[in-house]
Amino acid sequence: MIRPRFWIAALLAGCLAAPVWADAAPTDAAQRSREDARALAAKIDRFIAARLAAEKVTPAPVADDGAYLRRLSLDVIGRIPSVSETRRFLRDPGSIKREQSIERLLDSPGYVTNFSNIWRDLLLPEANADFQQRFLSANIERWLRKEFADNVPYDRMVRELITLPMQSNRQNMFYNLRTGAPSPLAFYMSKQGKPENLAATTSRLFLGVRLECAQCHNHPFGRWTREQFWGQAAFFGGIRSQGNNNNPFAPLSEVANRRELAIPGTERVVQARFLDGKEPVWRYKADTRNTLADWMTAADNPFFAKAAVNRLWAHFFGVGIVEPVDDFSDKNQPSHPELLDELARQFASHGFDYRFLIRAITLSKTYQLSSVHPESTPPDVQLFARMPVKGLSQDQLYESLIVATGTPNPNANQRRFAFNSPQNIFQAKFTNQEKRTEYQTSIPQALALMNSKMIADATHPQRSEFLAAVTNAPFLDTAGRIETLYLATLSRKPRAEELEHFRRYIEKGGAAKDPKTALADVFWALLNSTEFFLNH
């Protein structure tokens, strides 16, 4: 056993050799990966441009700096940029500042939180609707954070999920759920270990295939038969819930190497079979689900990489190349089939590196297009001639309000469990909607944004620390105060006519004949504006 002193010395030497506060120089592999991302971004633009030319559609111009930074922050770290982040970005004269901001955001903890939240909602949608199930989500969140923080390759993440061993010991299970190693066991538990639920969900999330209809009958429009559904479900056929019916807290066990399943309600027994018809090659002692994971994540699997790439594309562009993103079928042809193939190919050949793919997308000119199209009727959204307007998710809206108003933010995790907190009640009004490009606002949402205590406190000239600071800052004049509020909420500077309009309003003092109250009115209006509420 080497002495501790040796390790300390080695550590110190290591620390002195490369100052930890300097940006780590990218390794050769990282350099190549970034160059490849740039090249792929250029390819994306060529494919998009080719179709636009064929359809004789002009693309929108590139978005200005403020719009770009706001959109990038919302998409990558799940919130709008702060005033200082925006000021710094707008002031930076450098020509590669957009690329640098991508790197900065990918390296920030916000990226990990954002994508963990997104995947938690995908893996465990039950937890948003059922508070009993929310207790299951803590451990899976920890697992997701670790995966994203370590930049675990996507195929390995899926494999870990698919091949997770079941825990049949009830004591152990609850202990582990609360305090133990991060694990996605909750995924299996929330589906009650039912093979049909697991097959349907994994196919939808990782293969882009909606199998649900085929559970009971041959799909009326698509290609999936009942036989195929249960063949897929048979891979999970050994999993058993140890509780009585439908209990998401019951421990799960597994009968090892079970490869067949009886279709419930019938005498029919189906063998485990891949969706593309390939026969599984059962290796000696190979676990059933391992065999499924091998097939799913194989480089030549026709669904896996394309589904992953399509889903990530839809995250950034509001709609996928195939839309809906979990429904690859004859009815939903890809808008740009060669682009989809190329993205899938490169995702796989770069080791399913999520960040590589995010770089390629966000570096493209297509991603940077403005959401304002020159023509009065914008072209079809899947031509990607402009960035469509997207609704915010529940988490994005809340986090953005926190940043814009400087509201103290209790630990986000605690918020999820404090069911009765004003924050949770507010947030519960803004449930996620699948079609973000057709986002609907409701009356209770509008009332909450206009009149709720949370907004009232945030826009009060004294009670809001942020607003009080802006109001009383001696180094700001009225124009400067207005500009700060615009940067905080809309991540841009006011246009000349906007500035003039608000300056005059404030100097007149508004309804209360008091400039401080009038400034609060301006802040309220900005927070309630459509421009704040949407991702554009």
Add this chain to the structure above:
Amino acid sequence: MSRSALQLSRREWLRLSAAGVLGGSMSGWLERFASAAADNPQRKRACILLWMNGGPSQMDTFDLKPGHKNGGPYKEIATSVPGMKFSEHLPRLAKHAKHLALVRSMSTKEGDHSRATYYLRTGYLPQGPVQYPPIGSTLSKELGSPSAALPSFVSIAPVPFLSPAAYTPGFLGPEYAPLIVGNQGYNFGQPQPDYEKTLKVEDLQPPGEIKQPQEDARLELLQGLQRDFVAKHPGAPALSHQSAYERAVRLMRTAASKAFDLKDEPPKLRDRYGRNVFGQGCLLARRLVERGVPFIEVTLSSVPGNNGIAWDTHGQNFELVKKLSEVLDPAWATLLEDLDQRGLLDTTLVVWMGEFGRTPQINPQQGRDHFANAWSTVLCGGGIKGGSIYGKTSPDGMTVKDNPVSVPNFLATVAQAVGVDPTKQNMSNVGRPIRIADAGSKPIKEVLS
């Protein structure tokens, strides 16, 4: 996305704000929106759902078994309908028996609060990715008008804690979420405080320190900001945002908001409903029906001295159900009287139900536990053959002997009674169309008029 005829144009919006800023009261043209719905002679039917949180005991309300060892201490009383008897603690309701159709043969397999609540409210079991909407959303979508000043679905004092998914609008989207009066978040088990304070529409008015002129000024500033952005970003999200705000302001400003003000009502009437959240909630429901709201639910989830989930009487069942009945009876009876006197009962369906019933056997804590095998619901009012009993349970209450009723059949009956086709489909979030009541369900002809 089309703009409805009554949607405010930008010029009208500015005029509204200008009228306010200059110190005038609400401009007259807004009030015509509010009255349009109420006076419409072709007004559609309405539904009031009385939701009994926790699973009310059928053995101690509508399907007593006096004389049997499972029966408990309550006596049966005769009602105004020969042959129909129910709990002695619902005496005022007994006088309205001719309006009631008792369904004594509800039967499901769901004994868990969360699943059963979801099942009864949506008609579907929670499974997979489909987010089923509750019948409040599906029926109000068919019966309501998007341009009405009042929202089509109002929920009074709901307690969503145990089954939050059943209280969201599901795949229909936030436009079909209810407006909540008396939002207590996810509290349960706490006796509701002062009903005047509780029965408020959340966020309907800005905080007290913001007076009308300032509110007007803010709205005008907001309108200035919207103009440019919405013009440059045509499409559903921006338009929907703007439209929601217009409707919200209309709700805040017009006569519509007076609908929620119970101080207009005669004190004697308020006494007859009962001076508690549920009683006053039923009164509010009547007011909303008068003003054209097609679906209102009122939840009875607590009475003073009960620190659990209302009807979930695992212990002290008989004391608690008596207390609950003493709140339920005057409220429900007065609601029927009130609707009848105003000529609204023929077009208003009132549904009484919980998520399951309770065990015929009495447990050692003098309570009854969850029991989904054989339990009761009640339908009354418009579209219903009153004074009838459908279905029968065994003498010990353990099983259904005649005419078991499934949840889909029950909800199909509810839909039919308000004139909505239960087979109508809505597109779900997984691309599969979903009927209002599950495929294969059939309304119960015998209880429909």
